[in-house]
Amino acid sequence: MRRSSDELNKMRKAGKVVAEMHEATRAAIRPGVTTRELNEVAAEVLANRGARSNFLNYHGFPAVICTSPNDMIVHGIPGDYRLKEGDILSVDCGAIIEGYHGDAAYTAGVGQVSAAAQKLLDVTERSLWAGIDQLVIGNRLHEVGRAVQKVAEAAGYSVVREYVGHAIGTEMHESPQVPNYWPGSPGPTLKEGMVFAIEPMVNVGSYDTYVLDDGWSVMTSDGQLSAHFEHTIALTDNGPEVFTVA
Ligand code: MG
Numbered sequence: 001m002r003r004s005s006d007e008l009n010k011m012r013k014a015g016k017v018v019a020e021m022h023e024a025t026r027a028a029i030r031p032g033v034t035t036r037e038l039n040e041v042a043a044e045v046l047a048n049r050g051a052r053s054n055f056l057n058y059h060g061f062p063a064v065i066c067t068s069p070n071d072m073i074v075h076g077i078p079g080d081y082r083l084k085e086g087d088i089l090s091v092d093c094g095a096i097i098e099g100y101h102g103d104a105a106y107t108a109g110v111g112q113v114s115a116a117a118q119k120l121l122d123v124t125e126r127s128l129w130a131g132i133d134q135l136v137i138g139n140r141l142h143e144v145g146r147a148v149q150k151v152a153e154a155a156g157y158s159v160v161r162e163y164v165g166h167a168i169g170t171e172m173h174e175s176p177q178v179p180n181y182w183p184g185s186p187g188p189t190l191k192e193g194m195v196f197a198i199e200p201m202v203n204v205g206s207y208d209t210y211v212l213d214d215g216w217s218v219m220t221s222d223g224q225l226s227a228h229f230e231h232t233i234a235l236t237d238n239g240p241e242v243f244t245v246a
């Protein structure tokens, strides 16, 4: 769907709140901190900015962020897990301002991480920006996934298939979906005013996943590390505009 300039302004504001949630949670990540404490930090940002949470109560999700350590890919529930030196942690944040949504994620190292873990973070973030570069008017949507996949696979990693990016606006998850791989067809033509959440999930090993008994936590099937980076981006005359940056 194409958004009016008034709608884009509201999404810009929601994006700024999400960026602030990123800054605040990043600053709080250290060995000994629990993921529940990070959720509280993010909830405080939402309250201070008069924003609503799009994650809380989403199909019953009990928190305002997702926290997914190590071999957990996405959708982890904040709780008693206490971060330790060398972990990596994916943090997914969202906010609603005046009915319009922002959604973005990052993966951070806890203290000092291995060179292998750092490489995974760097490549996954780079794959996100390669995807964002494809969000130009007249291009076809699934060039995004092709670009993401190229970067991830060139490093020897795999791209998760079962969870994908999405259009975003008055709902967090709108059609169409945005796969992080080439799905075999070029998809819709991109037009000014479209807004997407692009979110590569990149695994060191296999892209196969399973879900824990909590019904949420998505894990790598082989127990190897996974990283997740996401931004909300609008298509403008001047190219892609990333809303979820400070
Ligand atoms: Mg997200």
Ligand code: MG
Binding pocket: 103, 104, 165, 166, 197, 199, 230
């Ligand atoms: Mg998303």
